[in-house]
Amino acid sequence: xxxxxxxEDLLNKRRVESDRIEFKASWNPDDIYHSICAFANDFDxxxxxxxxxxxxxxxxxxxxxxxxxxxxxxDTIQKELLGYNNTMIPAYFPRVIIEQVDGKNVVVLWxxxxxxxxxxxxxxxxxKKDKKYYYYIRYATSxxxxxxxxxxxxINMTNYAPFDTRPNFEATESDISVALxxxxxxxxxxxxxxxxxxxxVMEVLGDMQLLVGPPEQLxxxxxxxxxxxxxxxxxxxxxxxxxxKFPEGSIKNPNNFIEVPVIKGSVPxxxxxxxxxxQDKVTKVDYQMEAIRRYSYxxxxxxxxxxxxxxHRDYQSxxxxxxxxxxxxxxxxxxPGIDRSISQKTIAEGERFKSRYYRNKRLGEFLKELDLTEGxxxxxxxxxxxxxxxxxxxxxxxxxxxxxxxxxxxxxHPDFLMEQGEPQNEPQNEPQNATSVEDAILQLIRMNKYVTxxxxxxxxxxxxxxxxxxxxxxxxxxxxxYEGPSKGGYWSIK
Numbered sequence: 001x002x003x004x005x006x007x008e009d010l011l012n013k014r015r016v017e018s019d020r021i022e023f024k025a026s027w028n029p030d031d032i033y034h035s036i037c038a039f040a041n042d043f044d045x046x047x048x049x050x051x052x053x054x055x056x057x058x059x060x061x062x063x064x065x066x067x068x069x070x071x072x073x074x075d076t077i078q079k080e081l082l083g084y085n086n087t088m089i090p091a092y093f094p095r096v097i098i099e100q101v102d103g104k105n106v107v108v109l110w111x112x113x114x115x116x117x118x119x120x121x122x123x124x125x126x127x128k129k130d131k132k133y134y135y136y137i138r139y140a141t142s143x144x145x146x147x148x149x150x151x152x153x154x155i156n157m158t159n160y161a162p163f164d165t166r167p168n169f170e171a172t173e174s175d176i177s178v179a180l181x182x183x184x185x186x187x188x189x190x191x192x193x194x195x196x197x198x199x200x201v202m203e204v205l206g207d208m209q210l211l212v213g214p215p216e217q218l219x220x221x222x223x224x225x226x227x228x229x230x231x232x233x234x235x236x237x238x239x240x241x242x243x244x245k246f247p248e249g250s251i252k253n254p255n256n257f258i259e260v261p262v263i264k265g266s267v268p269x270x271x272x273x274x275x276x277x278x279q280d281k282v283t284k285v286d287y288q289m290e291a292i293r294r295y296s297y298x299x300x301x302x303x304x305x306x307x308x309x310x311x312h313r314d315y316q317s318x319x320x321x322x323x324x325x326x327x328x329x330x331x332x333x334x335x336p337g338i339d340r341s342i343s344q345k346t347i348a349e350g351e352r353f354k355s356r357y358y359r360n361k362r363l364g365e366f367l368k369e370l371d372l373t374e375g376x377x378x379x380x381x382x383x384x385x386x387x388x389x390x391x392x393x394x395x396x397x398x399x400x401x402x403x404x405x406x407x408x409x410x411x412x413h414p415d416f417l418m419e420q421g422e423p424q425n426e427p428q429n430e431p432q433n434a435t436s437v438e439d440a441i442l443q444l445i446r447m448n449k450y451v452t453x454x455x456x457x458x459x460x461x462x463x464x465x466x467x468x469x470x471x472x473x474x475x476x477x478x479x480x481x482y483e484g485p486s487k488g489g490y491w492s493i494k
Contacts, residue, residue: 001095001096001097001207002097002190002191002192002195002207003097003099003108003110003190003191003192004185004188004190004192004207004208004369005188005189005190005369006188006189006190007099007101007106007108008189009188009189010050010052010108011052011055011062011064011066011101012062015188015368015369015371016049016050016368016369017046017368018060018141019046019049019138019140019141020039020046020047020048020049020050020138021049021050021052022035022049022050022051022052022141022143023052023055023056023057023062024051024052024053024054024055025054025055025056025057025067026053026054026067026069027053027069027073027076027077027080027107029080029084029125029126030123030124030125030126032051032053032109033084033087033088033121033122033125034121034136034143035049035051035111035136035143036051036088036092036094036109036111036121037088037092037119037120037121037135037136037143038136038137038138038143038144039051039111039112039113039138039143040088040092040094040111040112040113040114040117040119041113041114041117041118041119041135041136041137041146041154042113042114042117043137043138043146043150043153043154043157044138045113045162045358045361046361047112047113047361047362047364047365048110048111048112048113049111049138050108050109050110050111051094051108051109051111052106052107052108052109053069053077053106053107053108053109054066054067054068054069054101054104054105054106054107055067055101055106060141064102065101065102065103065104066101066102066104066106067104068101068102068103068104068105068106069104069105069106069107070105071105073105074098074105074107077107078096081094081096081109084125087121087122087125087131088119088120088121088122089119089120089121089133090116090119092114092116092119094109094110094111094112095109095110095111095112095207095209096108096109096110097110112209113165113361115161117154117157118135118151118154118155118157119135119136120133120134120135121133121134121136134146135150135151135154137150137154162358162359162360162361162362163222163314163315163316163359163360164221164222164223164226164315164359164360164361164362164363165212165221165222165223165361165362166212166221166222167212167213167219167220167221167222168219168220168221168222168225168235169219170235171219171220171224171225171229171235172220173200173201173202173220175220175225175229175231175234175235176201176205176220176224176225176228176229177228177229177230177266178196178201180227180228180229180230180266180268180269181196181201181204181205181227181228182196184227184228184268184366184370185204187370188369188370192204192207192208202218205220205224206218208224209362210223210224210362211224221362222235222315223360223362223363223366226266226267226315226360226363227266227267227268227363227366228266229266230265230266230269231264231265232264232265232266232267233264236315236316237318238317238318238319238320239264239270239313239315239320240262240263240264240270240320240321241262241263241270241273241274241320241321241323242259242260242262242263242320242321242322242323243259243260243263243274243277243323243324243325244257244258244259244260244322244323244324244325245257245258245259245260245324245325246324246325246326246327247327248327249326249327249328250324250326260277262320263277267310267363267367268366268367268370268372270310271303271306271307271310271372274306274323275299275302275303275306278297278302278306278323278325278330279299281296281297281302281325281330282295282296282297282298282299282302294390294391294413294415295390295413296412296413296416297330297392297410297412297413298386298387298389298390298392300382300386301382301383301386301387301390301392301395301410302330302410303372304373304379304382304383304386305332305379305383305395305408305410306321306323306332307367307372307373307379308334308373308379308380308408309321309332309334309408310363310367311360311363311364311367311373311379312334312358312359312360312406313334313335313359313360314335314336314359315360317335317336319334319335319405321333321334322334327412327417328411328412328417329409329410329411329412330409330410330412331407331408331409331410332407332408332409332410333405333406333407333408334405334406334408335404335405335406336403336404336405336406337399337400337402337403337404337405337406338353338397338399338403338406339353339403344399347397347398347399348397350380350384350394350395350396350397351380351381351384352378352380352381353380353397380397383395383408383410387410387411390413391413392411392412392413392414393411393414394411395408395409395410395411396408396409397409415437415466437460437466437467437470438470438473438474440456440459440460441456441460441467441470441471441474441480442474442479442480442493444456444459444460445480445491445493446493449490449491449492450490450491451491453467453468453471478494479493479494480492480493480494481494
């Protein structure tokens with residue numbers, strides 16, 4: 001059995017959050033089974049976790065070269081695991097993978113969320129009798145005993161199974177693209193990529209925890225289709241992206257629009273093609289005098305919004321993801337709306353939406369492996385942070401009272417807005433920081449008090465109207481003044 005990502009990614013805590021990884025220098029069953037129980041309960045719905053045995057840590061970082069395990073220890077661990085797995089209630093069996101790291105043996109316990117959760121584990125699995133059982137959950141980077149309230153919530157979670165972890169009874173092996181599967185495993189540097197030809201697609205999917213059901217009736221999960229099916233709309237109609245451009249605005253002239261060909265495919269394919277279509281909206285400007293770089297739309301903010309639309313989508317809904325490109329914003333509409341556990345006040349604030357229940361948890365894990373999302377409810381903060389760093393206004397989020405759809409509106413940077421009477425594409429070559437333009441004007445005046453407005457626009461690489469607007473601000477503020485005739489006069493700084 002192989003990992004679906006590189007062992008180095010685990011050791012360096014890449015692609016997987018640090019609180020989903022535990023390093024253990026040696027085999028300590030009592031402590032390790034608390035972590036196995038906690039990861040299997042997956043209280044925060046983050047996708048379980050990994051326990052690496054034979055790896056020392058210092059301040060949360062793996063010590064290299066690793067300590068490793070002797071050959072005889074490998075046999076002991078695997079035999080004892082089998083017995084201790086049955087002491088959990090109900091029994092739970094983590095995946096056991098042996099890896100070679102720094103020329104030494106390391107045991108990786110891959111603990112996925114248990115289908116029979118909640119789980120209890122003995123306080124001491126090594127105790128011969130009178131075992132005391134407790135529920136364990138993850139709290140930050142530790143495995144702790146659940147309190148009474150957390151126990152109740154754990155029990156309530158047993159009635160909920162994320163949609164993407166459910167079996168799809170219509171899917172067959174032929175619906176899985178070998179090319180997409182191989183490409184994903186190569187991207188994540190998994191050794192499974194080389195085993196597809198030898199062992200077959202279904203066995204590899206089994207190792208990836210993407211098959212559901214008893215051995216005699218294994219079904220491909222919805223998550224496998226989302227990731228590796230080229231014709232996803234065959235199973236989930238209208239799983240597609242529809243992009244419409246409104247050059248003059250959907251309100252000013254709704255009849256003037258351009259429809260981009262519908263985007264279909266697997267989820268990663270659709271994300272990639274969607275971003276390719278939006279790429280031309282990310283206009284970059286290097287402000288030559290002070291090396292200031294601004295964008296009409298920060299790429300990361302757009303990508304995070306697009307990825308979120310797929311991550312949280314209801315794949316049973318006959319609704320496409322809609323993207324409308326306006327002169328002043330990009331609007332992304334997806335279905336359904338934001339979970340009812342998140343108040344309208346929190347939505348209006350648009351800072352962070354935290355829900356314990358994820359509709360497509362397994363899909364989220366794959367998107368993390370591809371560095372397309374970080375999870376942990378960080379999507380909205382990422383969007384706002386990218387916009388803030390770019391000097392752009394905040395994104396807004398709206399949902400109706402019935403929570404049928406969510407609309408994310410990402411505004412263009414103000415300096416890229418089309419002014420009345422200006423050519424539509426003129427502001428696209430301007431810096432995005434008005435203060436920076438004014439500073440540049442002041443610097444040019446200090447260098448040459450006879451500099452013209454046209455020369456300012458040329459040297460700063462902005463439109464003439466932007467220079468005029470900035471000059472008016474400086475004059476109104478009493479910072480500069482133009483003295484003498486309109487032709488042949490000069491600037492003075494007060």
